[in-house]
Amino acid sequence: MTLRLFRALAVFTAILVTHAAFADEGMWLINKLPSKELKQQYNFEPTATWTEHVQKSCVRIGAGGSGSFISPDGLVMTNHHVASDAIQDLSSEQHDYMADGFYAATHEAELKCPHMELTVLQEIQEITDRVNAAVKSGMSAADAFAARKKAMSEIEKEARERSGLQPEVVTLFNGARYDLYLYKRYTDVRLVFAPEAGIAFFGGDLDNFEYPRFNLDVTFLRAYENDKPAKVEHYLKWSKAGPKDGELIFVAGHPGRTQRLFTVDHLRFLRDVQLPLTLSCYNQREIALNQFMGRSEEYGRIGKEDLLGIQNSRKAFGGIINGLLNPRLMNRKMEAEAALREFVQADPKRREKYAAGWDKLSKALAEVQSFYTEYFMLESRRASLGRYHDLARKLIRAADEKRKPDGERLTEYRDANLPTLELDLFSEAPIYDALEQLRLEDGLIRLGRHLGGEHEAVVAAMGGMDAGSRAASLIGGTKMKNVSFRRKLYEGGTAAIAECNDPMIQFAQALNPAARALRDKYEKVFESVEKEAYAMIANAKFEKDGDRVYPDATFTLRLAVGTVAGYRDGSETIPAMTDMAGLYARAAQHKEREPYNLPKRWADGRNKLDLKTPFNFISTNDIIGGNSGSPMFNRDGEVTGLVFDGNIHGLIWDFQFDMEKARAVGVHSQAIIEALRKLYGAGKLADEITKG
Structure with missing residues (x-):
């Protein structure tokens, strides 16, 4: 696997394109689509009605x-893997929906997912001038950063009061542009089928990451x-035929x-620096989880979702490091940077x-490196x-932050973000003490390994x-599992926290001052400078390349353009589509040993299926993590598939697009309906999907 990954990332050809080109590259803002290029390349013009829909x-x-x-x-x-936390939360020792699947034939049978939130973008407003107007001449980078944060808070507060929608100020081009996004929010979300x-x-x-x-x-x-059930005006209709080889296809996601x-x-x-630390954490946790899951069948059930997530991240970040170790890729990045700097110096x-x-950013990177390990281990969610502990720290910080003016708070505790915070804090999702003990023990060992046994925090x-x-x-002494206990602490604020003798609260309080100080230092030393420096660099790119520049991904709605297309890998031609016959051949090839063992429903139901039904397919759409679950649809807005992965060659897309071999991977629309009708007895659901 490692050798294949290295070979994949080592092969770069002239098809590598620049950040400002159009060759199916681009995660385009939904309000700034490349209409001219779409017309020229695909004879398609997205109308305002099409885009809003x-x-x-x-x-x-x-x-x-x-x-x-x-x-x-x-x-x-x-995707199943997007909803898997909820599926796991709804499962129990008696009903393992992860292993056995789930289908609600009626609305009454649909299961409410704890702490799941859906948001739908309703409106975008450009606010760059207002945000930057808060910065006064002569301000330091840190003061300018604080001034912009305060302005963003004011904008969000006004927007919520005016619209009743969920506001979010989105930083684009790493600080060169700012937009206000307004979302409709759904917090009652129920499981229908998995x-x-x-x-x-x-x-x-x-x-994983293969094809x-x-x-x-x-x-x-x-x-x-x-x-x-929510009544929605806008929804995507279903394509009965699904995608065809060479067909124009769109991916809209986050x-x-x-x-x-x-x-x-x-x-x-x-x-x-950053990725080796991340991988070290994931590698240690993967080993600990495998040992934990081997202790009993129930431990295997409650630990499986954690393990799948860790394995996916470990493989993805490992691929990214391998890409960055590739001198060809780094040379291309150096050439592109040199060309932009030459353009700047010419005038x-x-x-x-x-x-x-560039110099401001390099200086900040050198400075942050001196304390980055401490910051990462005490403040990063990846550690x-x-x-x-996560709940305890959020309660402590919520009490501290809510006393401050909104514009001076940490972003996640601003008024606009409190509904999401509260949804998490008061979730009824099950928490398993045995798994929590493993997580904490593993985390303590990891903290000591990286910071040293005599470090004050350790x-x-x-x-x-x-x-x-x-x-x-x-774990044995805490009451954090009790939702009413958490709610009482949250509502009681700093007084309730100060009086609380819960050991997990006291543990989090002992670590919080150092972690909070490191976060403040990180924002002052690096993040504030990063925003200022990248605003300069991005504006230089605007001046050089015009509207052909798209911003880096920000977990906001983007449109990617591509075609259904296979590729050549050495002497081998990789076709664009697989079929259901291939599933059974793959299982037989591995003698149905795990992880190639088919669920009983699929093993027994082979003769019910049309084995020529297309199953998965690949396309040249530009995607990345967060796109999982994105619809794939044709120019008529009909769903032809569902993004669930990228292939191994696409791991470099974090920092460089390449469409020679890199592909998005999707589930074919025909496969979904075939399985629902013939294996799951879900004809009613299939009818709702296909009839709209």
Whole structure:
């Protein structure tokens, strides 16, 4: 696997394109589509009506996934792996919906998902001038950063009061532009259908990021309002035929983050500092989870979702590091950066406005490196100490932050973001003490490994015990599982926190001052400078390339353009589509050993299926993490598939687009309907989908 990944990332050809080109590259803002290029290349012109329909049919799911409305009764399509947290939360030792699947034949049987939130973009407003007007001449980068934050808070507060919608100020081009997005929010979301994890993730970690694939990675949810299915005006209709080889196809979703604007020095920081820390955490946690899950069948059930997420991230970040170790890719980035800097230096006015950007950023990167390990281990979610600690820290910080003026708070505690915070804090989702003890013990060991046993934070965290005893003591004594206890602390504010003798609250309080100070330092030393520097660099690109520049991904709605297309890998031709016959051949090839063992329904139901039915397919659409669950649709706005992955060659898309071999991977629309009708007895659901 590692060798294949290295070879894939080592092959770069002249088809690599620049950040300002149009060759199916681009995660385009929904309000700034490349209409001219679409007309020239595909003879397609997106109208205002078409664009609004796509925008309001698309759904952002929680903090990391995409979906779409596909019926007027609030039916939402997404990936199984996007909804898997909810599926796991709804499962129990008696009803394992991850292993066995789930289907609600009636609305009454649909299960409410704890702490799931859907948001749908309603309106976009350009606010760059207002945000930047808060910055006064002579301000330091840190003061300018604080002034912009305050302005954003005021804008969000006004927007919420005026519209009643969920506001979000979106930073584009790493700080060169600002937009206000207004969302309609759904918090009553119910599970309608989920297949078995064994077919949703057939092939497991071994086939992840590979192609050909054979996965039914789909789940259907339903949005509710006032305890009834939501009535939505905009939804995508279904294509009975599905995609054809060479056909124009669109992907509309919420890509999480890319680093294509990053400077060469910033990419080196990712490669040499940030990503190795991340992988170290994931590698240690994967080992601990595998050992935990081997203890019993029930431990295997409650740990599986964690393990799948860790394995996926470990493989993805490993591929990104391999890409950044590729001298060809780095040389191309250096050439592109040199060309832009030469353009800036060629004109005195441009030189005065933009030239300092690169040096400012490089200096900040050098400074942040001196304390980045501490910051990462104490503040990054990727070094989490578990759910109980996460809840405790949020309660402590909420009490502190809510006393401040809105514009001076940490972003996640601003008034506009409190509904999402409260949805998480008061979730009824199950928390398993055995799994929490593992997470905390593993986290304590990891903290000591990276910071050293005599580091002040490590000494405070260990409390004079070994990691196992400390974790057992904290988990055994805390009341954090109790939602009413958490609500009482939240509503009681700083006084309730100060009086609380819960060991997890006290543990989080012991670590919070150091973590909070490191976050403040990170924002002052690096993040404020980063915004200022990239604003200069991005504006230089605007001046050089005009409207052909698109911003890095920000987990906001984007449109990607592509075609259904296979590719050549050496002497081998990889076809664009797989079929259901290939699924059974793949299982037989591996003698149905895990992870190639078929769920019983699929093993027994082979003769019920038309094995020529297309199953998965690939396209040249520009996607990244966060696009999971995005609808794939034709120029008529008809769903032809569902994004669930990228192939191994696409792991470099974080920082460089390449369409020679890199592909988005989707579930074919025909496969979804074939399985619903013939294997799951879900004809009623299939009718709702296909009839609209």
